Amino acid sequence: MIVKTRTDEEHIQSAKKESRSTLIKSKLYRSCLRHALKKKSETEKCDPIFCLLKKHNPGLWDEECQKTSDKVKHYLSNAQC
Incomplete structure (x- = not known):
């Protein structure tokens, strides 16, 4: 993950946002896969x-x-x- 920010605070906020986005995508993928292979x-x-x-x-x-x-x-x- 590449995060371009000027301050440490911005970097932390951006990293948290990216982590949440990735987590949501992985949960959605698992849900769809579980449904398809149920x-x-x-x-x-x-x-x-x-x-x-x-x-x-x-x-x-x-x-x-x-x-x-x-x-x-x-x-x-x-x-x-």
Whole structure:
């Protein structure tokens, strides 16, 4: 974190403000992540896409992968964070 101020008091105030902002952002991120990964079944729905990322997979995109991709896009675009 870089804080440019003229006095020590300004530096402390600016650092506190930046720390609060960072803390709020991290809490929001954790909340959204917890909500997105709350149900194990939601991650299991992504298995066809995760299988494409495995080492010895030829990486063929089939109809099941497309359906899964569409479901994930819909879920993420309508997530309540």
